[in-house]
Amino acid sequence: MKKFLTLFILLMFGFNTNVFANDIKQAVNTAISNSSVSKGSISVSIKDVNTGKTVYELNPKMPTPPASIQKIVTSTPAFILLGDDYKFQTKLYKNNKDEYLLVLGADPYLRTKDLTKIVKALPKEIKLLAIDDSIIDDKEWGEGWQWDDDLNPLMPKFSAYNIDKNLMEVAVVPTVKGCSADIRTTVNYPTTFVNHIITDTKTDYKMTRQNYVSPDIITIEGTVEQKKSIIKQIPINSPKKYFKLRLSDAIIDANLSCSGVYPRKRLTSDYRLITYLSHDGINAQSDILKRSNNLMAETVFKIAGKKYMGKNGTGSFEDGLKMLSDFCKKQNIDTSNINIVDASGVSKNNIMTADFMTEFLLKNCNYLEHRLTTAGEGTLSDRMFYLKDKLYAKTGTLSNISSITGYITTKKNNKYVFCIMINTAKLKEADKKMLEEYILRGIYIAG
Structure with missing residues (x-):
């Protein structure tokens, strides 16, 4: 020393x-x-x-x-x-049957607000909206990554369906001393929170994902200080599910009608480009x-x-x-x-x-x-x-x-x-x- x-x-x-x-x-x-x-x-x-x-x-x-x-x-x-001029692109196509295809670019900069821009090119009644996710494979986790790190915001899953950094915000809001705190999220994503966190005079807590039961069950236990909320970004368990929920939200907010089922499909020559959204790859x-x-x-x-x-x-x-x-x-x-x-x-x-x-x-x-x-x-x-x-x-x-x-x-x-x-x-x-x-x-x- x-x-x-x-x-x-x-x-x-x-x-x-x-x-x-x-x-x-x-x-x-x-x-x-x-x-x-x-x-x-x-x-x-x-x-x-x-x-x-x-x-x-x-x-x-x-x-x-x-x-x-x-x-x-x-x-x-x-x-x-890829080159310094490479761009991550999310593209919307249409064929002569009035069927639409969203081609994903695994864009790590894609945000929910971007989907709002893309759906503006869709008709009021959407006959079919399929997704081409073939840009990268389905493996979302690295070899040897530790499962006890799966709530680490620096280690989100990676996917063709990247959106919002594949993170979800969770807020633990203190109530009255000795009583359970409130647990809130800002987006719709099916997660069950087991609430074992109490409002107290100091913040001392841990958050664990119950992978042996379901990865969408998260236990929060310990204490949270009065008048000091805990705001934490946690990795989404299923980027694919999260992306489709955000896409459905964007369609509903635009007052469009769609089944909410987005089948996987590959881009073929009978589709023509309708619109796209891009982000500069050099920033990555x-x-x-x-x-x-x-x-x-x-x-x-x-x-x-x-x-x-x-x-x-x-x-x-x-x-x-x-x-x-x-x-x-x-x-x-x-x-x-x-x-x-x-x-x-x-x-x-x-x-x-x-x-x-x-x-x-x-x-x-x-x-x-x-x-x-x-x-x-x-x-x-x-x-x-x-x-x-x-x-x-x-x-x-x-x-x-x-x-x-x-x-x-x-x-x-x-x-x-x-x-x-x-x-x-x-x-x-x-x-x-x-x-x-x-x-x-x-x-x-x-x-």
Whole structure:
């Protein structure tokens, strides 16, 4: 603890340049030796961007769950393939039988209000409204994702039926002390809430989904403070069901008549486009790389994978994996020591090495560097302000794991790619982040 107190003082008030030698190797070794982390639980790789040569490494090929830095690897080939002008589109078609077809684009930016705009193109009496959801497959959850995280708003399900971020707002409203609080939702979605939460003098509660009975049964227990409501976004259990309910609401609000049954159907040549709604895909790249959005990462990887596979594409994770594998092979990047089971890095079944990450960054420097977040922005909004426009990076955090990777330009105007992955239960998350900063500042000064 004393070592990290010293480290904190150094970070706050500036380093004495005598702390570091004139080379990166000693600077990084000093940072690690001044911490409480064992060398067996950290992997580091640093390479010169201009020469490609390794200037420092520690356990560079040690398999480690990368957390969200994996998003760099999965999103880069996806956005290169889709292009900066890609748009998520939701389209409405009509055939000569006056039958309508809504073609989904798995648009992660689609909102209920957008459906209101689309239904304006429908007639008063809707004979048939079918849905083409073939843009991506039906798998809505990543391999190895923890079921106890299924109420985490950062981990919603992903689907062709993406709408409202696949989240639903729940409000727990206090009443009279000692009495049950009220539980309210703002939208129509069939959910049963088991209310075991009492109004009291403090807020201390937990929310659990009863998957062993029904995923649409949620228990809320504990206490809520008087006059202080709890507002929480929770993932929708069935995006498909939620989407169809929102579509029906939009049709009813527009005073249109429809059966409310929306059969699945593929787009064929006898349909003509009536209207569409689109959102810029380039915004998703920022949300993935700068704000680490999991829904965006999973959706884009599948969409791009389907495009890559052409007529054989199903919009599956495996399509995206084939795209990524061929992308790395074309760049002569060795993938033998990595394992990828989702696009976002949420699963601990993902495995990468620091050496792989720096090699990937080297090969894609011109495309990637300024698409990452700089210090003081995105997931680095409260970190390393002194490295703004000198550091472009992606961070990652999982239980016991902290990682950061990217590009850094030093005081001597040298540019390096780096990857730091720390995997230990013995340090608090804040201490791991502090060690990362200590290493990066050492590189900046000594490099």
